[in-house]
Amino acid sequence: MVDRSKVRVVVAKPGLDGHDRGAKVVARALKEAGYEVIYTGIRQTPEQIVETVVQEDASVLGISILSGAHMVLIPKILRLLEEKGLKPGEDVAVFAGGIIPPDDAEELKKMGVFEVFGPGTPLKAIIEAVDKAVENLKRFGA
Amino acid sequence: MAEELDGLIDLALKGDKKAIARLITLVENDEEKAKEVIQRVYPLTGKAYVVGVTGPPGSGKSTLLDKLIKLARDEGHRVGVIAVDPTSPFTGGALLGDRLRMQRHSTDPGVFIRSMATRGALGGLAKATNDAIKVLDASGYDLIFVETVGVGQIEVDIVKTADTVVLVTVPGLGDEVQAIKAGLMEVADIFAINKADREGVEMVYLELKMALEFERDKWKELGWEPPIVETTAFTLRGVRPLWEAIKRHMEYMESSGRLRERRTFRAREEVKTIIASSVAKRVEERLAEGEAKELIDEVVERKLDPYSASRIVMEKLKEDLWR
Structure with missing residues (x-):
């Protein structure tokens, strides 16, 4: 397994909702699991989030969103990542969480998000999914 | 590769x-x-000026830094930031949250912010902090801020890194100043009393001033007495005076020759650290060998004393070091 303490994860909250409990719990859980987690705080633009991933050289990006704007903001983040030469699923593993209807979740997964975690997801499931996604990245030898 | x-x-x-x-x-x-x-x-390095920001946890280092970045950018500096937070000694994980106070600068092409975890280092910085500074320096960032983890008394590695050290403290920490006096005080070039809208700021000011008074002769000789600046990062009060103090200290360091002195000390420390860690590695390798194990057994069985045993190992180390 990949040494988690050398894997950097950005947890970000795009858009205008200030509900950051979920993002903070997930950030904390990943830290407890041994990951190096960078939390951006609330009300981030897609540009700020992508710049953070670039400057922090993160391998994982978790996006928390409860405002309903996920079908606008997440595709934009994915596009900006690609423009920086960071291909979702190959260079950076992207997951989402929050209030996202199943149909939209399916769409997002087709676009390159590896998983969408809704309310009530056990933290263990998130950590395991992140572990697996990390192993599939190019830089870790996949 | x-x-x-x-x-x-x-x-x-x-x-x-x-x-x-x-x-x-x-x-x-x-x-x-x-x-x-x-x-x-x-x-390609040596062009950047490094400003360290240190102080107790929660004193507002990151928020203050956010405001300082703005002023430095207004004056045309290209600003690099390395913000260090602790790694959990239990899980190896870390939650790096300094950056979130400075996020408005993340899309500024003239700013590069990097969060760094201590990964077991105890001096308030990470082992790789100095090397990361060099990368930023070579890449054209001419002013580099280094924020330490929240420190108590003895985490003074920042002197081995920064050209100017700003110590941020706050009112209401009780005997905090007493604690600072034990070690941190000596490394500060500038004091900032942040959250100065709170009660008790006069007390902190007086205590710092009195502590500085004790070393009056030293300041005279150096030609620099650490100024004490009251700041409220949130409302920007005192932030510009703090920036001016930093610039005055930069000028003083250059004109007095102290910059060269401090960088000489730092280069020496750096070389020393590299030698010490590679020697330590060789020692571990030697001690892991069969021959050394026998020696250790002899020490356990009181056939040999530890000094003589180490003497024997050291003789062999001479060869290893030049391998």
């Missing part, structure tokens, strides 16, 4: 942030790569 590294370095020198970020990861994760990276970029 060598070609890949050359490519990365070329891109970093052109200001490509992805390449700069990758190089910092290399110096952080891999000793051998760190050596290669630093050997190549070192001739």
Whole structure:
């Protein structure tokens, strides 16, 4: 397994909702699991989030969103990542969480998000999914 | 790999942030790569001025830094930031939250912010902090702020890193000043009493002033007495005076020759650290060998004393060191 303490994860909250409990719990859980987690705080633009991933050289990006704007903001983040030469699923593993209807979740997964975690997801499931996604990245030898 | 590294370095020198970020990861994760990276970029470094910001947890270092970045940018500096937070000694994980206070600068092309975890280092910085500074320096960031973890009394590694050290404290920490006096006080070039809208700011000011008074002769001789600036980062009060104090200290360091002195001390410390860690590695290797195990057994059985045993091992080490 990949040494988690050398894997950097950005947890970000795009858009205008200030509900950051979920993002903070997930950030904390990943830290407890041994990951190096960078939390951006609330009300981030897609540009700020992508710049953070670039400057922090993160391998994982978790996006928390409860405002309903996920079908606008997440595709934009994915596009900006690609423009920086960071291909979702190959260079950076992207997951989402929050209030996202199943149909939209399916769409997002087709676009390159590896998983969408809704309310009530056990933290263990998130950590395991992140572990697996990390192993599939190019830089870790996949 | 060598070609890949050359490519990365070329891109970093052109200001490509992805390449700069990758190089910092290399110096952080891999000793051998760190050596290669630093050997190549070192001739291009030495142009940046490094300002350290240290102080107790929650004193507002990151928020203050956010405001200082703005003023430095207004004056045309290209600003690099390395913000260090602690790694959990239990899980190896870390939650790096300094950056979130400075996020408005993340899309500024003239600012590069990197969060760094201590990964077991105890002096308030990470082992790779100095190397990361060199990468930023070579990449054209001429002013580099280094924020330490929240420190108590003895985490003073920042003096081995920064040209100017700003110590941020706050009112209401009780005997905090007493604690600072024990070690941190000596490393500060400038004091900021942040959250100065709170009660008790006069007390902190007086205590610091009195503590400084004790060393009056030293300041006279140096030609620099650490100023004490009251700041309220949130409302910006005192932030500009703090920035002016930093600039005055930069000028003083250059004109007095102290900058050269401090950088000489730092270079010496750096060389010493590298020697010490490679010697320690060789010692571990030697002690892991069968012959050494027998020696250790003899020490356990009182056939040999530990000093004589180490003497024997050291004789062998001489060969190892030149391997």
